[in-house]
Amino acid sequence: MSAVLDNQGHGGQVHDDHHAHAPTGWRRWVFATNHKDIGTMYLLFAFTMLIIGGAMAMVIRAELFEPGLQLLNPEMFNQLTTMHGLIMIFGAIMPAFVGFANWMVPLQVGAPDMAFARMNNLSFWLLIPAALMLIGGFFMPGGAPATGWTMYAPLSLQMGMAMDSTIFSIHIMGASSIMGAINIIVTILNLRAPGMKLMKMPMFCWSWLITAYLLIAVMPVLAGAVTMTLTDRHFGTSFFNAANGGDPIMYQHIFWFFGHPEVYIMILPAFGMISQVIPAFARKKLFGYTSMVYAIAAIAILSFIVWAHHMFITGMPVTGELFFMFTTVLIAVPTAVKVFNWTATMWRGSMTFETPMLFAVGFIFVFVIGGFSGLVLAMAPVDIQLHGTYYVVAHFHYVLVAAALFAMFASFYYWSPKWTGVMYNEMHGKIHFWWSMISFNVAFFPMHFLGLAGMPRRYADYPAQFTDFNQVASIGAWLFGLAQVYFFFWVVLPLLRGHGEKAPQRPWEGAEGLEWEVPSPAPFHTFETPPKLDPTATRVIG
Amino acid sequence: MINNIQARLASALRFPLILLCAWFSVSAWAVNSLPGGPALLELNLQPPVTAIARDQAWLNDLLMIVCTVVFIGVFGVMFYSIWKHRKSVGHKAATFHESVAIEITWTIVPFVIIVLMAFPATKLIVAAKDTTNADLTVKVTGYQWKWGYDYLNGEGQGIAFLSTINPKMREFAAVGARGAPIPDNYLLDVDHPLVVPVNKKVRIITTSVDVIHSWAVPALGVRQDAIPGFVRDVWFRAEKVGTYYGDCTELCGKEHAFMPVVVKVLSDDDYTKWVAGEHQKLAAGSNASSAPVASK
Numbered sequence: 134m135s136a137v138l139d140n141q142g143h144g145g146q147v148h149d150d151h152h153a154h155a156p157t158g159w160r161r162w163v164f165a166t167n168h169k170d171i172g173t174m175y176l177l178f179a180f181t182m183l184i185i186g187g188a189m190a191m192v193i194r195a196e197l198f199e200p201g202l203q204l205l206n207p208e209m210f211n212q213l214t215t216m217h218g219l220i221m222i223f224g225a226i227m228p229a230f231v232g233f234a235n236w237m238v239p240l241q242v243g244a245p246d247m248a249f250a251r252m253n254n255l256s257f258w259l260l261i262p263a264a265l266m267l268i269g270g271f272f273m274p275g276g277a278p279a280t281g282w283t284m285y286a287p288l289s290l291q292m293g294m295a296m297d298s299t300i301f302s303i304h305i306m307g308a309s310s311i312m313g314a315i316n317i318i319v320t321i322l323n324l325r326a327p328g329m330k331l332m333k334m335p336m337f338c339w340s341w342l343i344t345a346y347l348l349i350a351v352m353p354v355l356a357g358a359v360t361m362t363l364t365d366r367h368f369g370t371s372f373f374n375a376a377n378g379g380d381p382i383m384y385q386h387i388f389w390f391f392g393h394p395e396v397y398i399m400i401l402p403a404f405g406m407i408s409q410v411i412p413a414f415a416r417k418k419l420f421g422y423t424s425m426v427y428a429i430a431a432i433a434i435l436s437f438i439v440w441a442h443h444m445f446i447t448g449m450p451v452t453g454e455l456f457f458m459f460t461t462v463l464i465a466v467p468t469a470v471k472v473f474n475w476t477a478t479m480w481r482g483s484m485t486f487e488t489p490m491l492f493a494v495g496f497i498f499v500f501v502i503g504g505f506s507g508l509v510l511a512m513a514p515v516d517i518q519l520h521g522t523y524y525v526v527a528h529f530h531y532v533l534v535a536a537a538l539f540a541m542f543a544s545f546y547y548w549s550p551k552w553t554g555v556m557y558n559e560m561h562g563k564i565h566f567w568w569s570m571i572s573f574n575v576a577f578f579p580m581h582f583l584g585l586a587g588m589p590r591r592y593a594d595y596p597a598q599f600t601d602f603n604q605v606a607s608i609g610a611w612l613f614g615l616a617q618v619y620f621f622f623w624v625v626l627p628l629l630r631g632h633g634e635k636a637p638q639r640p641w642e643g644a645e646g647l648e649w650e651v652p653s654p655a656p657f658h659t660f661e662t663p664p665k666l667d668p669t670a671t672r673v674i675g
Numbered sequence: 676m677i678n679n680i681q682a683r684l685a686s687a688l689r690f691p692l693i694l695l696c697a698w699f700s701v702s703a704w705a706v707n708s709l710p711g712g713p714a715l716l717e718l719n720l721q722p723p724v725t726a727i728a729r730d731q732a733w734l735n736d737l738l739m740i741v742c743t744v745v746f747i748g749v750f751g752v753m754f755y756s757i758w759k760h761r762k763s764v765g766h767k768a769a770t771f772h773e774s775v776a777i778e779i780t781w782t783i784v785p786f787v788i789i790v791l792m793a794f795p796a797t798k799l800i801v802a803a804k805d806t807t808n809a810d811l812t813v814k815v816t817g818y819q820w821k822w823g824y825d826y827l828n829g830e831g832q833g834i835a836f837l838s839t840i841n842p843k844m845r846e847f848a849a850v851g852a853r854g855a856p857i858p859d860n861y862l863l864d865v866d867h868p869l870v871v872p873v874n875k876k877v878r879i880i881t882t883s884v885d886v887i888h889s890w891a892v893p894a895l896g897v898r899q900d901a902i903p904g905f906v907r908d909v910w911f912r913a914e915k916v917g918t919y920y921g922d923c924t925e926l927c928g929k930e931h932a933f934m935p936v937v938v939k940v941l942s943d944d945d946y947t948k949w950v951a952g953e954h955q956k957l958a959a960g961s962n963a964s965s966a967p968v969a970s971k
Contacts, residue, residue, distance in 0.1 A: 200861060201852025207929040281926045287903060288886040288928060375904025381887055382902060416762070418772035424782075446889060447900045448881075448907030451804045455797060462789045469785040470778070476749060477777070479756045483768035486761075494757070501749065505742040512792070514799035515735045517898045518720055518728075521889060521924035585735075586717035587893040589924040592932040594848045596920075597706040597857040598713035643768075 166250035167657060168235045171257050175232025178260055182224030183617065185268065189217040191614050194607040200597045210593035211279035212271065218282030219299070222399065223306045224264055226537050230402040231313045233544055234341045236552060238317055240648040241335045243326025243660045248319035256312035263305040270295030281591055283392070286373030286384040289362050296366065300359040307352040314345035328666035332426070335646050336419065339426050340405025343433045347394045355391040358384060382447055389440035397436045399533055401429055403540030404471060407493050410543045411475050414490035415482030416643035421474040428467035435464050445516045454513045461511035468504055472497060488562030492543035495570050496536055503531025506581065524584025530577045550636035553628045554654030561623045568616040576609030645671040709859045711894055712920030721893040724915045728896025730799050741788065806910045809878030811871060817881070817888030817901035817923070820930035824869050827880070831950040833957065836867045840933045848933070863920045868937035871913065872946035878910045886928060892921030892938055900925055913940040
């Protein structure tokens with residue numbers, strides 16, 4: 134270790150001096166202001182929520198294994214689908230990305246910490262009451278909301294008090310996300326080490342910078358939509374209640390004005406992650422860095438003018454359908470550019486396939502399938518056949534579960550040596566990858582067929598002709614769920630306990646960036662004085 | 676020798692085969708494909724019976740072909756690279772990482788492909804939205820959890836009824852679909868299907884009295900939300916006599932899965948007879964004086 138430490142000189146020594154001042158015991162976590170500790174808490178929180186939301190999915194798939202109602206009544210089924218969606222989106226994917234940002238953004242830009250350390254603490258700890266209020270809905274009179282995660286009015290007006298706690302929970306999570314986003318933006322714009330020009334920044338920082346702006350732009354819109362639902366429910370307003378002259382379609386417009394940028398919030402950081410992992414294992418610089426940045430920005434901007442493609446069957450005018458169809462398919466262009474650039478990065482590289490690279494290639498594979506089904510759904514006439522069917526379920530699980538989750542797995546395997554100071558077990562990582570990759574496709578590919586054949590989503594029961602593919606999907610889903618249990622016990626736990634080979638400072642031959650300029654595990658404090666960078670802003674030279 | 680192998684194979688496979696058979700005897704449900712509704716192991720859209728549904732299926736196939744070609748192209752290149760450009764086969768990394776010309780090319784090419792695909796889609800949207808000159812207009816009202824049908828215009832005007840799932844199906848579902856073989860039209864059987872004539876332009880006006888529902892029949896290529904406080908319209912012209920099945924496809928509460936749509940398409944003669952019968956029933960009703968009397 135010392136030999137490695139000497140290479141980069143400064144950072145490690147400083148850490149040793151200061152370590153004594155670090156808070157210990159429960160205070161370390163409750164009063165945490167250190168971006169690394171907060172990042173760790175975010176990731177553990179997100180993983181807990183992933184398991185809770187995943188367990189709900191397992192029950193849903195058990196109910197759908199056969200026609201007829203065996204385990205759940207339809208009310209409970211609808212509650213589970215709703216909570217599965219809300220928990221996975223607001224509890225698992227979004228906090229997980231913020232966790233990665235907390236850990237890596239300061240390290241990657243050469244900053245000592247996040248810009249607003251105490252706000253960072255608050256934005257994490259807000260998640261706990263929010264999650265309790267969300268999940269607590271199951272124990273309230275009438276049970277959890279059964280509206281689907283989209284909480285469409287006027288169905289949301291019929292729900293019990295859990296709808297209100299869900300609304301407050303969303304307010305709190307939104308506040309948390311906005312604080313997280315402000316922190317990331319300010320950190321990136323103000324705390325970069327001298328020489329770290331914006332166009333030299335690692336792609337992960339770029340993708341998060343843009344994502345953070347999306348968050349700030351749309352979380353208040355969601356807050357507005359659910360607040361109007363709240364006042365409709367309790368204070369006699371009728372924003373969405375048609376019985377009093379309200380407009381249920383307006384809810385959908387507002388919701389999806391949030392909702393579509395939201396789905397890019399859940400994928401853009403993944404683009405950034407993959408753009409880091411692939412060059413590292415191809416041992417070749419990212420192809421088309423500039424166009425990759427532009428592509429992310431283009432996707433982010435376009436995401437604001439495509440929302441009503443979720444509403445093609447509400448009865449929009451022809452011009453409306455055409456506009457939203459054209460803008461939506463336009464997104465395929467920057468997305469395709471990204472896939473081409475990743476392919477060109479791999480082209481004539483010198484590739485090795487450790488677990489992060491496997492997950493990165495797996496990401497591209499499933500993301501492209503999800504992208505294509507998105508293109509099909511974007512075509513308004515075909516959407517008439519597929520809207521509200523399992524085809525949609527297949528589509529968004531390909532881009533969210535597979536793509537976003539696989540990107541996070543790739544990054545976890547890529548950066549965990551830096552976090553924990555030990556290497557994960559390569560064989561366990563590979564088993565986790567192949568197990569996840571195969572079972573995911575077994576679970577979700579048949580859903581395309583179910584959707585094409587006309588099986589509606591959010592159905593507690595289905596016509597018996599759909600049985601075979603549902604059984605295949607259920608078996609795949611259970612295996613996929615088990616794979617994540619395996620991941621926790623055979624990969625995450627050993628790392629948390631520090632079991633495994635000692636990780637060198639730069640465990641990946643082709644990895645570039647400032648995070649590899651500090652020792653493994655990254656000391657509690659890093660870059661307390663701004664590092665001096667080489668012209669590429671990937672090395673510390675003093 | 677061969678017998679021996681067979682015997683060994685058979686004994687090795689016996690247990691899994693028994694399991695498999697046991698599974699299938701439960702899982703296959705001895706159910707058949709339902710004409711006009713879902714088919715067993717269907718991999719594509721339901722067989723279309725309207726021009727619009729046929730065009731939708733055609734466009735979907737076209738998209739699948741384009742996607743497949745691009746998929747094979749991109750992953751062909753990528754897997755060739757994975758195969759050849761590995762460190763383990765001694766490949767050294769090249770240093771190129773930029774090319775404006777290539778970036779522009781692979782921005783323009785997908786753009787052109789997309790514009791080309793948008794043309795037929797646009798034509799189809801315009802056609803699907805043209806609800807003028809209908810022969811028959813039916814108002815479809817969504818209720819939690821049934822459909823109301825009101826014949827507003829054309830032959831059969833004045834007929835009105837509710838369409839509810841066969842309660843036996845619902846009871847059967849509640850006991851886990853156990854105790855009897857599952858019928859082919861499980862969950863897709865209603866007391867009063869919507870009845871329309873063949874080869875006539877039928878305009879459907881949707882609305883709802885409570886929450887948002889969605890009225891969908893895949894074989895007819897129709898799906899339209901039924902929204903409280905709003906009326907929306909959509910149309911179809913069924914080209915084949917038969918029964919076509921669909922569902923409510925917008926989550927509308929606990930019985931969402933149990934409000935199927937059944938559309939019966941009759942020949943002109945049969946339809947006229949059906950209308951006469953319905954009008955007679957109306958006339959025999961309590962306020963016979965105000966009900967329209969069948970004129971034929």
